[in-house]
Amino acid sequence: MHAPESERDELYVDHVYDMIVVSNRLPVDYREGPDGTTQWNSSPGGLVTALEPVMRAADGAWIGWAGVADREFPPFEHDGISIIPVPLSADELEDYYEGFSNDTLWPLYHDVIAPPSFHREWWEAYVRVNRRFAEAAARAASDGAVVWVQDYQLQLVPRMLRESRPDLVIGFFNHIPFPAYGIYSQLPWRRQVIDGLLGADVIGFQRAADAGNFSRAVRRLFGYSTHGTIIDVPDDGGDPRRVVARHFPISIDTAGFEELARRADVQERAQEIRESLGNPETIMLGVDRLDYTKGIRHRIKAFGELLRDGRLKVEDVTLVQVASPSRERVETYRQLRDEIELAVGRLNGDYSTLEHQAIAYLHHGYPREEMVALYLAADVMLVTALRDGMNLVAKEYVACRFDDDGVLLLSEFTGASDELRQAVLVNPHDIEGLKDAIVEATRMPKRERSRRMRALRKRVRDNDVAHWSASFLETLTGAGIIKPGVSDPLQAAINRMAGTERLLVALDFDGTLAPLVDRPEDARATDRARAAIERLGAADDTRVAIVSGRALESLGQVASPPEGTLLSGSHGVELQLDPAGVTIDLRESETAKLERLSSIVEEIASGADGAWIEHKPAGLALHTRRLTGNAGTALQHAARNRVEAELLGITVRTGKSVLEFAVRSSDKGESLTRLRQHVGATAVMYVGDDVTDEDAFATLDAEDVGVKVGQGKSIATYRVRSPEDVADLLERLADARDAAREAPSRWP
Missing domain, CATH: 3.40.50.1000 (HAD superfamily/HAD-like)
Incomplete structure (x- = not known):
């Protein structure tokens, strides 16, 4: 059960922050300790690595769901980051997340590789949950704070925040593709979603093509003027608000992956993996979430035909396929797992020997050290996604290959293909072309492998995840990630x-x-x-x-x-x-005005526990830092409206959690x-x-x-x-x- 809305201010936040990240999931995972205590473990990922420095520097907080349905958790600190959990019920998890996010938006945004489902009750849950996230961010944000909203589950949050907290600087980043208008237009709530995103000051996409698709949708649905990456959004009858919509390709913690790859124990594990597979000449590796967008069926089909035709031999080549579980409560994903496991079983039954397995299929996730060992063990990395916003696995493989060896075979339909042009690029729908590319990769000379990998590694090193976040924040705030010290x-x-x-x-x-x-x-x-x-x-x-x-x-x-x-x-x-x-010698009229001003603001502040007034020679300041974000904003709004309605010639100025009034302007x-x-x-x-x-x-x-x-x-x-x-x-x-x-x- 959820706490009533009136109780949630205290539940969510007792402090306001200058930098807030809002995402569907928190950067920590809940675990119940053996004695029933609540424990939190870091869930390391590129996004956390990129944003930790700026959040610590800017007094930041992370807002998201804790991963447990029907549970309320108070805010807490974890590894120097303030965490503000947002609750979801089991029904909301089913309708907002598994339903609208992953059975409506996900297939639609991935070019309808699987058919999307459109249900009004899912949409209603999506709106309701987005509003809860927006309200949590509004409560937690200081005056003029930077709020960075992440991904397709929260596309309505920017507009909701803009309406309740126009003082905020709002960014949004879409981690998945944005489809062409002909596909996007199928969404019954297409205008509401676009309008939600346009609440942001900067909207980031993985590819330039995605940003272009978004701008075209804005023109078709709203008729707003666009100039390159700038969209002019009408703003309450005044001058248009300029919204930036452009690509910021995400990346990985390159140095962190290379550091792991250079560890002796990880290299030893890589050798153990090769030996356990019978030391074949070539190990090919696929690492994916078990998702229909990843092209796993296509690569298995191509590999099977190469074995059938004798172009590859099971004694020489083994395919390792890691398919981590994903959304297993969604029927489409259950069907996909059955199809993949059936295809793997048939292929192994037809081609494996007692000494050599054709496909080593692993349906579970692994810790990062094990994944890096797999990358080091693999001679060829297969990334055959049918549609992917970026695909960070491709970049992880490149980052780990400090030996300048290995071949990356990469789908043209990934965001990574825009940057990693020295990979062997393929169209995974073209099975014959895919087969030829696999053979080319397994037979590529060492000199050519090294030339390509050096170029790939330079690209990944120069454009790591810190560069991504700094680039986005610099566009959003003019600052990027502010490093300690003097630049x-x-x-x-x-x-x-x-x-x-x-x-x-x-x-x-x-x-x-x-x-x-x-x-x-x-x-x-x-x-x-x-x-x-x-x-x-x-x-x-x-x-x-x-x-x-x-x-x-x-x-x-x-x-x-x-x-x-x-x-x-x-x-x-x-x-x-x-x-x-x-x-300061005030005129008689100014003195009278100051007395009336004090009376009005004191009356308004008296009903708000935590608000206080600082009296000054020519004015006063209403401080709201001790109130939650929404309560402070509401109190300031009420005070401003009352003062401006009853007194003329008062200067009003907004600062960080303070509203200042002066009878003499300066x-x-x-x-x-x-x-x-x-x-x-x-x-x-x-x-x-x-x-x-x-x-x-x-x-x-x-x-x-x-x-x-x-x-x-x-x-x-x-x-x-x-x-x-x-x-x-x-x-x-x-x-x-x-x-x-x-x-x-x-x-x-």
Whole structure:
């Protein structure tokens, strides 16, 4: 049974996150311990490997189903990643997952190799479950967070998120093909699915052809304008929202597979496998989920005919077929298993000898070490899929062949064939052509094998899974995966500006100098950052300013700024340019407006446990960080509507889990301009993490440097990952400034 919707806020999340991955399954598998305790084991895969670094850097969470029906699990931490399970009932598993996802969408998106089924109750379950995933993501997402939705089971989530949380940056990646319109148009809910996907800012596909199919479907169904990879989506009567739809071919953890392949115990296991098969001249290998799209029947048919015709001999060639179980509750898959096992039995009965088996058929999965040993043992890898979004097995085989040997025989109908052009490419529907290609692969000279494999390995190394995720996130946010430390381009920028005559270093506080905390009064700058600020500010040619949305009094208390540091509070309404400070004298009308503003917001916040108000000289801030995502968003929405309806001339600004109101307008951009003029700066470095810092970045000139901290869209040229990296940046700037002062002829 599910908890009522009213109870689920507490069930799902007690924290909000800047980066969220949403997928049908979590990156962990549930297991009940011998004493009845809940245990979680990592389910390593390319997606997890790619996203772990960015999720840790950006305070990320992973939302998905735990793999157990009719069970509720609270959020938990696993290997440094926050996990938020979403529950599914047994009925939903049958209708949403086995039904609509895998008996409607899967066959339809794979060119109707098997006929899809269309049932209204399946669609209704699909909508219901997608909404549950979207609501979980909306609750867990901080203001302006990046949400990356994965795969065909959740195609409605982007639009649902866009409607409830327009502040979010939303990406979607489709791991399977997207069909041509003539096939896609069979789907009764074709408009709803396309509209669901168009809620994303970036929609990723495996192949350029898939992205083209999607854009053509958008034009046919909605008539929206498309320009290359850009789709203009009307947005509530305003300017069209630009959606990117393009290919981002997924890959694997290349280095991880090669590292396993180089292990002595794995190589020994590969030799054991060859010996157990009778040491044939050639071992051919197929590794697939037991799925009708994989072309397993076609390769078995081709192999059988080669044995029948004497072009291959069972004493010389053995086929190892690993067919891991898949969706065995779906009738189509049960039938496929029966057909494959019948074909294997007949072929072995006809051609195997006591010493040599024609086909070693293995209907179960294996741990990664065993798979790598199989790849090393195999002389020829057979990938004969009839339709496949990518096929990572082909890339895994190539990654493991550090010996530059082995032959990859690859279907033209896989996404991998677009990249791995040095494979032996085949049309698996052409049985005669497939047979010729198999013979060619078994007889290929060593020199030719090595030439092809070297080219394949370079391609897989240069385009690994980290490159895939960084490319997608860079398109989505402008950042990609932000590595720790200071990047080479940012170091070069530091070196360029180090010799400027008069430098202003302006820094946001919360999330930039100080890590974000639940209680703002507990925030403190890191020791390294404070020491670097003291070094920078000690010289006459450099001034440091802290630019914050906090009231000046609060900023002075938490920042404990070194002597000589300039302060800007309340988004520039308050400026302290000397120890005497600056006072704000509000006009009588502004004072009255501030009193009414406080009354309205206090009344609204009083009914929300966890919300609190920060009073400022010219306004106030409604903080919702302690509320769940949906509750915080709803409270901010109510406060904004009420204030705008009852008071004129109020400036409203949204930040990270905070809504700010001011009776006197200013922003960090105006503040930075005034600070620049006060200092007489010839160059400015500005560092900030919030959406409110974008106003400051917008004022920077060509010789200035803007640095965004963390994920999220930004016009800043450079990025760092965290406050610790800000400290590193300031230390490097202080070092470069010292070196520039010591250099002769510093200025012309």
